[in-house]
Amino acid sequence: MQDAHAHPVIKGIVKQLESLTPKGKLLGNYIIQNPRKAVFMTTKELAEACGVSEATVVRFVGQLGYSGYGEFLQALRDFVDSGLSLPDRVDLPGMKGPGTDLLHRVVFEEMTNLRQFYETIDMKRLADIVDRIEKSPAVYVIGSRISYTFAYYLGWSLTKVRKGVNILKGSDSTTIDWLTGAPEESLVIIITTSRYPNELIRMGKVARRLGHTLLVVTDSRLCPVIPFAHQSLVVPSRSIALIGYPTTISCIINYLVLELVNRQPPHLKAHQEKLEQMYLENDILFNMHGD
Known part of the structure; x- marks a missing residue:
């Protein structure tokens, strides 16, 4: 794993370590030394591992500035996730087991992520994003590796x-050509998920250098593209995945498109009628009533 002390969650513990009580220091040192274990522990399990009370654990995370143990675990999860290799992920708790157990785990974790997003989403931020998509002269959606799946889905929609x-x-290095020739004040949307390809960091820098508006959709506040963004939408997950959790980002894409439709922009009907005519003339889609 990369230098632990460079990350906010561990840096915060190190900074507070000397001011903590003896029992608080036990917790801090345990988490610094065993972040991959601690991230899967309940307050009871962490308390037992360090020989302290659950109340001490609650006070500990409060002293670090977190509103609760769940918020602390999310920050620790983001840190651990950013440094795990594929072999590391395969060895994580819950990655192995009977087929039905794995299916239940996957479905439960996706539902948990959706619930967390639904309960915490900032609707004003989503509305601002829809405004940008609607009013920008052009939109460029960029992804890479697994996030290209989301980028294509959003762009196609x-x-x-x-x-x-x-x-x-x-x-594709020609992406730089496209961004260079893009209309002024274009909207660039970069979708990137752990483990954050360097090429998307580079494209974030390019978009800002060219004066475009940059929106980053990602799964962690530690995403290295966020510092270049004018606006970001973070869609965190509670668990650490082998590859990723697609459901919440897919739901966001569906919402953004539906909200644009609901606003009934004046060009919408003509645009869609033209598309349908092209589909028909070029025999693109199955037509039950065709010849």
Whole structure:
């Protein structure tokens, strides 16, 4: 794992360590030395591992500035997730077991992530994002590796409700050409999930250098593209996945597109009628009533 002390959650513990009580120091040192174990522990399990009370654990996370143990675990989860290799992930608790147990685990974790998002989402931020997508002269959606799946889904969906949408691959150097020739004040949307390809960090820098508006959709506040963004939408997950959790980001994409439709922009009907005519003329989609 990368230098632990460079990350906010561990840095916060190190900074507070000398001012903690003896029992607080036990907790702090245990977490610093065993973050991959601690991230899966309940307050009871962490208390037992360190020989302290659950109340001490609660006071400990409060002294670190977290509103509760859940918020602390989320921060620790983001730190641990950012440094895990594929072999590390395969060895995580819960990754192995009978098929039905794994299915239940996957479904439960996706439901948990959706519930967390639903309960914490800032609707004003979502509305601002829809405004940007609606009013920007052009939209460039960029992804790489697994996040290209989301980028393509968002970009393809947006083509059904507005013109000027471009889907780009972060791994393709011609993306720089597209961004360089983009209209002024274009919106660049970078979707990136752990483990954050360096090429998307580079594209974030390029977008800012060219004066475009940059929106980053990601799964952690530690995402290295966020510092370049004008606006970010963080969609955290409670668990650490082998590859990723797609459900919440997919739901956000669906919402953004539906909200654009609900606003009934004046060009929408004409745009969609033209698309349908092209589909028909070029025999793109199955037509039950066709010849």
